Amino acid sequence: MVTKTKKMFKIIRIIVLISFLSFSKGVISQNNTSQLNATHRTYEIWDDQPAPNRGKDYSRIQARGYPTDSDWEAHSYPIGNGYMGANIFGRTDMERIQITDKTLTNGAPYGHGGLTNFGEVFLEFDHYEVKNYKRSLNLNEAILNVSYEYEGVKYTREYLANYPQNVIAIKLKASKKAKLSLTVSAVVPYLRSADAYNHSGETIENIAKYANTTAQDNLITFAGNVPSFSLNFEGQVKIINEGGKLIANNENGSNEIRIIDANSATILISTGTNYELNEDIFLQDSTELKLNSKIFPHKKVTEIIENASLLGYKKLKESHLKDYQNLFSRVNLEVSPSVPNIPTKTLVENYKQDASDIYLEELMFHFGRYLLIASSRKGTLPSTLQGVWSQYHVTPWSGGYWHNINVQMNYWGAFNTNLAETFTGYQEYFNAFTPKTYQHANTYIKKWHPSAFVDSEKGNGWAIGTGSNAYHVNGSSGHSGPGTGGFTTKLFWDRFEFTQDTTYLREQVYPALLGMSTFLSKTLLATEDGKLLVDRSASPEQRHNGVHYMTIGTTFDQGFVWETYNDLLKSAKILGTNDPFLEIVRNQIDKLDPIIIGESGQIKEYREEKKYGDIGDPKHRHISHLCGLYPGTLIDSKKPEWMEAASTVLDFRGNKTTGWAMAHRMNLRARTKEAEKAYEVYSEFLRERTLPNLWTVHPPFQIDGNLGTMAGVAEMLIQSHEGFIELLPALPKAWQTGSFDRLVARGNFEVSLRWKNSKISSVKILSKSGGKCSIKLPNTKGVQLKDRMGKQIVYKITDEDIIEFNTKKSGKYFITIK
Known part of the structure; x- marks a missing residue:
């Protein structure tokens, strides 16, 4: 009897749930016709080959910078957490992980301080003739993956730059037990004794850097100083193995740790300097006195590594995804009808020959948002x-x-x-x-x-x-x-x-x-x-x-x-x-x-x-x-x-100019509402200033081109600087059907939009702060405005094409155009 009663209540609950969902679906259909609920795409930059790593070229000076590394610039994939960045090559013989910390500088090229390479971490696998190789940077997750098969074993790596814990974390796995073996080492490049080349008239003292590297137990430490700025720095690389064993070796200057027969391993990387952002740094004119040379970052870097170790890779990944996706997932934008299944370098090369496949234009927008969050x-x-x-x-x-x-x-x-x-x-x-x-x-x-x-x-x-x-x-x-x-x-x-x-x-x-x-x-x-x-x-x-x-x-x-x-x-x-x-x-x-x-x-x-x-x-x-x-x-x-x-x-x-200057021209054409000319400069930018890894060049690489064109895409789709929101003000013919979610207009309005055949079909407005909302539409006849409950909202037409209505904070409003 009890069992039958439970079954009856279960059936009733199911019926009620179905009825509620049906009702909810009807309300959503009635009140939220602007939302087509397009599935958010997974955006990847990927290749079926590792990045080449042919080394540095001291004979080439770019924008007063040296040495040039074309493979780093064009083929490595970047990750970052704002504090530091890493470029990953995804190699199977000797993996290269190049590390940058924004606070590590030397005196070049102007004597006031300039970025310099923090360190290089190498993972020596000695895996050759691998099968089913893929390296990919997932923009939705900000996680870089490498996978391949070697001698019947599938090897995978995950790389992420965690902002909350300020650590780079790498997870290495093998599909079979006791099959993960490699050597981990770290190098501080451009030390005075070996690599202090002078190409722009700087004194050796201005660009000198000193460092020592040691390997002990499961930790590699590289620490040193830049005398011209009294700058002390330290990096630590910690290895946590599951199964197998670790052997540290410092003989003949090797400073390495060998992972032998592990099932998997986690590698953590942390960096730090004695730099601290404050007004005294700028008020002090002497470079030698800007920082306290007696302060060393060892304690700070050690705490970061230890805390990350206690969390473990799984929790580091969870906190990374929660933090990053809170930012990246806010906006969705689709203008391409499909996603081609080809390596990104091929996508770029094909676009140079034929720009009819517009997916690259969409991908670059999302890559720009990724780079801004990362940097x-x-x-x-x-x-x-x-x-x-x-x-x-x-x-x-x-x-x-x-x-x-x-x-x-x-x-x-x-x-x-x-x-x-x-x-x-x-x-x-x-x-x-x-x-x-x-x-x-x-x-x-x-x-x-x-x-x-x-x-x-x-x-x-x-x-x-x-x-x-x-x-x-x-x-x-x-x-x-x-x-x-x-x-x-x-x-x-x-x-x-x-x-x-x-x-x-x-x-x-x-x-x-x-x-x-x-x-x-x-x-x-x-x-x-x-x-x-x-x-x-x-x-x-x-x-x-x-x-x-x-x-x-x-x-x-x-x-x-x-x-x-x-x-x-x-x-x-x-x-x-x-x-x-x-x-x-x-x-x-x-x-x-x-x-x-x-x-x-x-x-x-x-x-x-x-x-x-x-x-x-x-x-x-x-x-x-x-x-x-x-x-x-x-x-x-x-x-x-x-x-x-x-x-x-x-x-x-004209458009024949540097990368960032093309980005400015794109935004300017968007403001003049010359859609095809804005699109033309964006297309030229993608053809002429975009590298296989989607970094863009002045030349050389400068991030402003990436970020400037990201802004340009948004400016073509929504503008709000004239006291009202204008939708699709510079929509090119190539983007005749598409959608975006949660782009922001002045007044703190999040706007979501669907259009087809270059005509707006529906609009959703989320008023984050409340207040008056004014929207310019191509045609105000047949416009319906409702709130989230389906209630008709009264609006007035202030001009022949602008509707104006009052909003409540956190209120949602839906516009349909017949």
Whole structure:
């Protein structure tokens, strides 16, 4: 009787559950028709061969960097956790794992500090003539896999860079017991005694590095110092074997550990230096005194390794996936009808010949988000010019932060692709160097505008030049004007607009804007016709008659004074601030005259030019006078004559340029709503600047090209800088059917969209902060707006193609278009 009753209740529960699911399905179908629930794809970069490893070439100098390693650049696969990065070759004979730590530098190439290779870890398998080989980097998981068969045994490796525990973890397995045998060793490259080559005029002392490596029990330790920066460093490689035994060997300088007949093994790698990000590093001018030479990272590195060992690989993997997927899985974007089952290098090569298979265009977007997460996290230095990866003794352009476009480009896509947290690394870096920039402003104004100088600590605002790194920040540049600082504060305002974080606005954005506005106001020269023009102005890196051209009132500088003033006034209004200085800004902003159209129908780069190309290189990589179009908001659709003139400049400038410069052109074309031209430059970028491992080149490799085009894809699909959300503003014909989920619009709205035959079919809006939502649609007739419960929402049409409605925080809204 009891059994029958239990069965009856079980049947009733099943019936109720089915009824509930049917009802729920009906509600979802009725209220959420915008969601097609497309299965999120698994994105892989993969190859059926190991990466070649032919070594370094000291005869090739790239962007002042050396030695060149073409195989590292083009074929290795990168992993990273913000603190450190590793490049994996996936070899079966001698695996190479190249390690970078963003805090390890030497003096080259400018004497102020530049990235340098931290170490190389080798796994000697001696497996040749293997079968069924595959190496793959899974972007959904940020895990790199290597698998193959050798002498009847399947061998697998998993590599991950865990951010919460700050450790690189590798899991090695064999399909049969007692079949895992290899030798693990570590090397610190470019030591003074062997590899201290000098190719760019540096002194040997400036680039010298010393280190010792020892192997004991299950631990390899490599530690040393860089005298020119009083920099102490240490790396540890720990091996945890399951089955078999370990034998450490230090004879003849081998410093290795032999794994013999194990079932599986875990290898943990940790790095550290005595670098600590703080304002004293930037305030201290002497490189030798920036760090405390008596502090060693041994305790810190040891604790990291021990804690990771206690967790074990399984928990390390779980914490890694939880952390990483929280960021990466937020956004889905599909524009390709299918996923080709071919190695990535073949995909790239095929695209160069025939761009009709558009999957590479989709894959590159996701790879960009992967790289940003891997290279910039809270508590780490920002993503450098090379992200978090450098095999070089002297890294190209020092691997630093270049504020006349490159570092900004690294973060353009952080906000609209739902990765605002990655910007925290730069914000922390900015906060550390800011006290030095107030000193720079005092020096600059006292020298060039003495009548405007105020003798107080912050009375002249703050100033920044082009170059900076982990130890140094410039105050001015001979080839980029004062607008460089406004270029930087634009990032802070954008972060607020996308997140609506008023605490961040009050504590970070407003002070930065106020300080930069104060500085810029003192650089302005009043002209006889009532205009205010930046004195000592430059358009970044442009030359005329062989020298960097310095003048008055370039469009770049005038534009970023306007952007900074405009953002400051909007911030003050939101915060209810009534600073007396704001009245000066209000009086000055309309006298800037930032945009002038020349005789060729172009936006002038210089006030004194008449026809396009009169001054400077007409094909220059920088296109700085259009920064008011992107990333700025000065030029928009409300000024169609400016938009047309911007398009004219882009036509004149052309796309034959460096990788990052192509990325800027792509974003600019997206803003002018020239879909096919935006797509054209993206396609050219993929054909001409993309390597087999999907890193992109200036050349050489620079991460800004990857991250800049990632931002460009999002900008083609959604824009929100004109006070409303515009959907598919620059949709090319090649992407006629597709979808995206949870791209972010200003106002902190997460937007999901489906389109078919280039027409929007459904839209979902998640209002993260509440407030008014305005959306531009191609046709407002037949539009239905409902909330998550299926209730009809009243909206008004403010223009013929913009609907406006009020939202609640965390509210979901669904738009269907008949």
